[in-house]
Amino acid sequence: EVQLVESGGVVVQPGGSLRLSCAASGFSFVDHNMHWVRQGPGKGLEWVSLISWNGHSTYYADSVKGRFTISRDNSKDSLYLQMNSLRTEDTALYYCTKGPPHSSGWHTFDYWGRGTLVTVSS
């Protein structure tokens, strides 16, 4: 069974930093691109970042570019999101999501974790 378990969400002040983690199991982690997607309170879904299966390529939404860094450790089946210079508008539930096998060339979100809540507030 595919499982994605996020952690690291807390209340942080504007300008602060935070590192989210996602522990993956139930599939061959190294074969899949991975993403972070967020959802603000009462709002829709916003793609945040993508990392390729081997970690060599990363992509970001303009809203987080230069502030967030996605990374992965395939030896630990883990995904990370380093969040710096946090703003109140970054307040959201952050989901770790799995893409299809990287050979497919698609970027859909096949499985989702339950999310971890990041609140940016003074």
Added chain:
Amino acid sequence: EIVMTQSPATLSVSPGERATLSCRASQSVNSNLAWYQQKPGLAPRLLIYGASTRATGIPARFSGSGSGTEFTLTISGLQSEDFAVYYCQQYNNWPPLTFGGGTKVEIK
């Protein structure tokens, strides 16, 4: 950036009836379009990819159609567990990967 627009924002449907949800892209996304279902308090679930292919375990009452800029998600014979918010997402031109604003299907 490709903007995805969903309509209507809210759809009131009686159980057993058909629901038709629309998604429009600001430019062609070919068939690189997915649909997701999100129930309150839960993570989204992939329903459809490639505009019309059901994901693993998705019931046949869910069907997707369209290509280019106009897409439709049809739910035939709505069941109680189908009342939720539905999002479309394009993966043709990225970054960024973009979602529509969602359609809430509520009980009439």
